Amino acid sequence: MRGFDHLAEPGHPALPVEFLRFVIPADARVTGVELVHENGSFVPGTFDVFPAQKPVPISGPQDTEFTEPDLTVYGQNRLYPPTVVEYVHDGSLAGFRIAAVKVTPLRYNPATKKLYLSRALTFRLTYERSMEPVQTITDKQRTLAEARVRELVVNNNDVGTWAPFTVPGLWESEYIIITDPSFASAFERLREWKMRRGVPTDIVTTDWIYAHYSGADNAEQVRNFVREAADSGAMYFLLAGQCDYEHGEEYVPRRNVYCMNSGGSPHDDTIPCDHYFSDLDGNWNNDGDGTYGEMTDGVNLYSDVYVGRAPVKDTTQINNFITKIITYETAPSSSFLKKILLPVGNLWYGNHGNGINDTVADAVPGDWQKSKLYQDYGLMSRFVVRDSISQGFHHSSMVGHGSVYGIYYNYGASVFYHQSDADVQANDSTDAVITTSIACNVGGVDLAGPSSDNDCLAERMINTNKKCATATVMNTRFGWGYTGPQNNIGLSGEYSVWFYRKLFNTSAYHIGEVLAAAKDELAPQALSQAVYRWCHYEFTLFGDPEMPIWTDATKELDVTLSSDRIAVYGDGNPDTFAVTVGYAGSPVSNALVTIMFDSTAYERLYTDGAGQAQFTFADDVFDHEGTAWVTITHYSENYLPVLESGLIVDWLNVYEEPSPEYLPLDLTIGPNPARDVLHLNFGAPVRNGVTVKLYDVQGRLVSTAAVEKGMSKAVLPTSQLSNGIYFVTTSGDIARQEKIIIVQ
Incomplete structure (x- = not known):
């Protein structure tokens, strides 16, 4: 049927x-x-x-x-x-x-x-x-959970009636980065970026958690912290560090669980399981025997929060991880967005595995490029997957036998993707792939040896450089399936297929939510059948759980600020500031507008039916001058973020703008993209002077220049800058912000 x-x-x-x-x-x-x-x-x-x-x-x-x-x-x-x-x-x-x-x-x-x-x-x-x-949950938590529930239940008209109570969040952050104290400063760049685009984010160190929360071990202490933070409004949790204590590389702990005897060794049956930190009901150890996740341990299996792991162990890997996330969220390559790579290496004589990626392809929109590299089609070879990823594919679903070091075809005899391939990928951070796989042990965080720097394939694809993969969703132990008949997708195949069904056919678009929604579909099976539970436990996100996934070609919003000045403080009067958002001549509602002024002010509003977000600031919201970031995002509808800025001005320094006949300035900046130098032309001599500042996408000041009275042009050297998006901000006689791209 x-x-x-x-x-x-x-x-x-x-x-x-x-x-x-x-x-x-x-x-x-x-x-x-x-x-x-x-x-x-x-x-x-x-x-x-x-x-x-x-x-x-x-x-x-x-x-x-x-x-x-x-x-x-x-x-x-x-x-x-x-x-x-x-x-x-x-x-x-x-x-x-x-x-x-x-x-x-x-x-x-x-x-x-x-x-x-x-x-x-x-x-x-x-x-x-x-x-x-x-x-009790917050309004934002309810919005996300309610969307999952409506997709899941038959009686969705009752969802609103029987929802849990909502209360204001006691924890200001929606996203928490849990990391080792030695990594905290390196993750500040990710915190600032998430904050800027409207996701209140905090960094909490493991040492602080261990000092303030009880538990049988480090993993339970972290989970107890996550439970309390979730009760106070947090929804996304990044376990920011590797968990490989076997090699002295446990920066953020893991939980090993057990649900059945697979016929292998006891170590084979011990499953590294980050789902432990997302399903917060009970303690996963009802019988108190210290073996977590058993069929009788009362595990609920539905995710209450969204968890991913950044499998990093040094600051270079952290910077690579963050760069790929920010680039993906701000400047993805338009040529790779609607492409999915579907390699299949034959699994068994009686079931080659083609049915898995055939079913994945059915879930993907019809106007996408679906590249089926099936062994049965004669399209599989040692480097075909590596070379395809180098050409730019947004997604990849890899079907084959597996080990901690790679994925295999020809019934497991020949490798089609290896850790060493990840090291030499030619795709850059603008087209880093998101990869899922049903293969065995490719996410085995504890299984790799010194030859691979103790990293499994899922970790290596994330960590190797600023290329290869933005996120991987892979198995920490054996994948499971059926040797026949042909095209049977098997148990691990079901989890992979549901990931893509939820991504392309529901409202879920943050990768952690997509994975949670996929597991929701199979929770009943996993509650009663141990082998499904095994698959539920092991299918793990290596990546940022809050990262939005593009599901179509990106679009550019039209944004108008009511003024270059956001507010004038110190005059005792409130200030109003409006942002109008549109697309193709029509207003855009539900776009998130975030105003962030260093660490002292943070305001968020969604645009209304007219495409407007109207801010009113009391006079004491701001207490010093500077430039505030104004960021507009609407990822769910595939709009690229718009990064603007405005001025915060002390009323004592407010002066009347000179009339245009005395100051006919019209700033142009080029070339864009730029390589070695940026030219600024003001169209006329400046009257009093202009300060020019160049910021990177994380808001860090990277260059400045002063345009003196009487000058009409300026030059900013850029040859020392890395590829990426930057913002030129001017203040003084003319206040502007322009986005430019550096390509070396």
Whole structure:
């Protein structure tokens, strides 16, 4: 049945199944599910229903033994399963209570080989109120969580009615960077950028957390901090440092979890799991035995916050990481945005794996370039993926066997992407790829050795330089799938497919939210089936969880400021300042306008239906002169950010502008892009003087020049500057800001 999953108990009939989710009151607990009415009939004919096969590690052997029919089921003379509807679980998603029900519309009598189809049914889900504590969340947290819930549940009209209570956030930050004290200053550049574009951000060190929060170990102390910060309004958490304590490189701790015996070594079954820091219900250790994440440990599996890891271990890697994020968010290459690379190296003789990327391609918009580098098509070779990424691909879904060092084709015999390829990628930070993979161990943070500087493939693609990848979403242990039939996408394939479905078919666009929404879809399976839980635990984001993902060609906003001056302070009067935002002649609503004045003032407003954000400042908001950043963003609709500025002026220094007949200045700046030098032409001699300042995209002053009275031109050398976006700001006789691009 199209669109259905199948019952996955090995040896039992592989019948279609649908998991239905319902939002229930925030204080409720399900007491049962009752079938009220069912209308069905037997399907004409007799059938031999294939038994569900045992899933296997993707890098397992080719000659997997066929799972025979379980005679305790196939020997029965009654319908299997005995009920058409079954309650699975209820849990919490950021304070929303979600109940899951399993529906099996097609059931099988093995003795008669007859199939019974339920064509229509009515059931009643019962629950009891005042059984669960009601979580309080902020308005922003509710907005993000509610969007996920509406995409997930059948009764989405009830989402608003049964939402948790909202309260003002006690923690001012929405985004928290958790890092080692030695890295804190290096991450300041990322904090400033997020702040500037409207995401209040803070840096919290692990030492501070260990001194102020209790826990059985460092990981639990960090999680307890995350829980409290989330209760106070924080939503995004960057674990900013590697977690490889085996090699003395644990800068931000990890949690190892266990959910089943895979048939390998005990170490194989110990899964590094950052999901522990995003699913904040319970303690993941109900039985107190110190083994976290077991099937009986009461793990909820829905993410309450959005977590990613920056797999860095020195300041060079930190700078590379931040540069790629800021470049991606401000100046992505227009030529790579609507391109996805879909390499497939054959997995098993009976299931090559093409179905995974065929299904991913179906989720991607039709006007995208979808490059299917399938081994079956004769398009796979040692360097084909590396060379394709160098040409610029926005996304890549890599299907193949895997190890901590690379991804393989030809049933695991030949490498198609290796760590050494990441080191020599030719794509720059304007077209760094976002990569997912189902392969085994490619995100094994603890598995690599000295030959790779102790980095797994997922880490190397992020850390190697300012090129290669902006983010990777990969498995920290074995991926799982089925050796047959052909085109079966398998369990790890389901997680990968849902990532792209959520990205392109829902309102989620921050990468951490996309991953959380993908896992939401498979939480019911992971609650009852250990192998799904394994996949849930291991599918990990190496990257910035707040990073917005472009889903179409970018557009440029038209922005008008009501004045070059944002405010005049010290005169005892309030000031008003307006920003008008449009596109193609029409107003743009819901654009976020952020005004940031060093560390002393921070204001945010969304544009209204007329495309305007109207700010009113009390006279004491500002207390010194300077230039404030004005940033306009609207990532959800693929608008590039607009970076403007305005002046904060002491009323004692306010003077009347000279009339145009005495000061006909008209500033032009060129060339743009520039390489060695920038020329500024004011069109006429300046009357009193102009100060010229050049800032990089993080707001750091990199060059200055003074234009004296009577001068009409100025020159700024730029040969020493790195590639990127910069801003020329002038003050004095003329106040302007212009964006320029440096290309060396």
